[in-house]
Amino acid sequence: MKLSHRITQITGGGSDGWDVFYKARRMIADGIPVTELTIGEHDIPTSPDILNAMHAAAIGGHTGYAEVPGTHALRKSVAARIANRTGVPTTAENIVITPGGQAALFAAHTAICDPGDTAAYIDPFYTTYPGTIRGAGAVPKPIVTSPQTAFQPTAEALMAVTKGARSLLVNTPNNPTGVVYSAKTLQRIADACIANDLWLISDEVYDTQVWEGTHVSPRALPGMAERTMVVGSMSKSHAMTGSRVGWICGPAEAVAHLVNLSTHTTYGVAGFVQDAADFALNSGTAVEEAVAAPFRRRRALTMKALEGQNVVRAVPVQGAMYVMLDLRATGMSGEEFANALLEAEHIAVMPGESFGQAAAGHLRVAMTVADDQYVDALSRLIAFAGTCAGHTTRRSPRA
């Protein structure tokens, strides 16, 4: 039986770029110990305080259908948080709660794009971006960046590629690169959106994980609040990845339509999960800082481990839970290196190529294991790269 073109083409065909990840999982299943630095997931579970709040809400009777837009309490808390952090007036009417950030990305594109419309995004990109756009029936169009600009898009590329598009999707702090977009980059993004009459979809799920520079929400730039949908989530800020709770913040009129969409795509989010999220958001910023602290610490350990060699270079590690390593000095592709590293050292990292053509010759390393294990893995990765670079040099005369 034939399925829709849309669903059969959602991954764009070919490999999904997660071969190394699957291979590592098979090795683990076969009893081979592997250090996994692949997934953007904390090495801590959700805090028992948050889980106890969830259980209290559930046992207290919040087990029926919750309001489809989200509970008024959670919408208010999210709005207050955004207003506090950005200075942009924001109320519950600007917020729709979604079952996670991924659902928010899909809903935003569905709300903006009709079938066949062009939706732009920045390459390198979080793995689901092009498929999310295809799933919404739109046509993904990458703005390919370069390591020379730390993977931040140029004014020229932004303006040229988004001409005729309906939306532009950006992500800062960025997954996979760990870069925090500069004020200049964000202004260029705003300029392109206004010049080409685009909606901006701003994925800010890492906004509590900033090690260098300042996170600026582009919704706060002049003329942007009316054309921006911000995607947020409890996943990364509060180690609640598995709870699947996120939101879109946008103009009230757009949010009213997004609520209609939610009625037909999800019928809302579990009330007890929303109560847990509301509890977490009202637990103070110390909680978020504690969740971010291990990555801040491991970022410093990364800088130290990279000293005294020049085969492996890091793209500026400014935010999020990843380090993007430049391995082009080895002469190997990210995929070749990641596969060789997995076999030789039993360390799993993501090839840059999994995140688009701009990140070729790079690796994304998730800083998501205990400090000792992380330093050990990183040191072995660097040593292995040194060996590879040696091999490449020896091979060169024969090439």
Add this chain to the structure above:
Amino acid sequence: MKLSHRITQITGGGSDGWDVFYKARRMIADGIPVTELTIGEHDIPTSPDILNAMHAAAIGGHTGYAEVPGTHALRKSVAARIANRTGVPTTAENIVITPGGQAALFAAHTAICDPGDTAAYIDPFYTTYPGTIRGAGAVPKPIVTSPQTAFQPTAEALMAVTKGARSLLVNTPNNPTGVVYSAKTLQRIADACIANDLWLISDEVYDTQVWEGTHVSPRALPGMAERTMVVGSMSKSHAMTGSRVGWICGPAEAVAHLVNLSTHTTYGVAGFVQDAADFALNSGTAVEEAVAAPFRRRRALTMKALEGQNVVRAVPVQGAMYVMLDLRATGMSGEEFANALLEAEHIAVMPGESFGQAAAGHLRVAMTVADDQYVDALSRLIAFAGTCAGHTTRRSPRA
């Protein structure tokens, strides 16, 4: 800023048919007591046993990303349940877990229909059906039934309306009518699907609430397993409406594509919620029977209350948590009657017109309040209808 045509047209324009519901909610907010017989939601919360299982899973550490297709344990339990109930061989590979039955309905239509394709459904219908089809980019086409056939579709209508369509959506036991489709009706549905090469989307979320006749899953009919996606949910069977957990059961190849879709629309379902669902499914059928018992009881009370008058007639009350009442003897529309009843008696019921043109002159009454309160409300509704019929008769000579 312009939004997509798809999202702005998702409700089809005009009233969403829930005016009486909203009016009742406003009255309650203003402190006026209203008996609400509107929403398909149990008057009991989720069982503490299930909620304790959820909390144990969460505190035990199941708080990270769960597998996108659903946990293997839950997929296996759902598959075993379906195999046991229908006799159709079913494994975990036939199951994708979704955040609720509504998400399953949306995913099924997205998997089958490309933009502009025709998707058929039966009128009267559950409120979200046409919008779900529009949200997936397809064009909804109703098969309008009649009170004369207890709102079951005829062979002629099925065959004619589905010609050229990609999918047919059916629901038995049926919301809003409370009718359980006969074996003959289901065979006619299968015949139309095979003759017109359709996918069948079979919404069976009320399959544990059958008072008369037998529920037959059309996936079990010859030639249908390969072209059927069954939508199921924990909501109605286990009083877990607010937990948002459901599934699609379909051919393994289609499920693999549905998993790709889930990666891009929801990124899976909370692991601790899935563990709670798995616990519930393995708690035995007595739990489901206990959840269904109040509706079975109130159905008998309904039959008794209707005795000795002939203004209000019930469509056969065979399953689900609703009674569809025929009020055409009053000469009033369902909307007129529901509005008048709310004002006069402070009882909120859904006008039949909220569920399509076929149910005009009818009311959907949800049997979702305590027995005493239910009988009291129903008696007052019947008495009120008697008055209205009297009025109509008195008015007739002047018409």
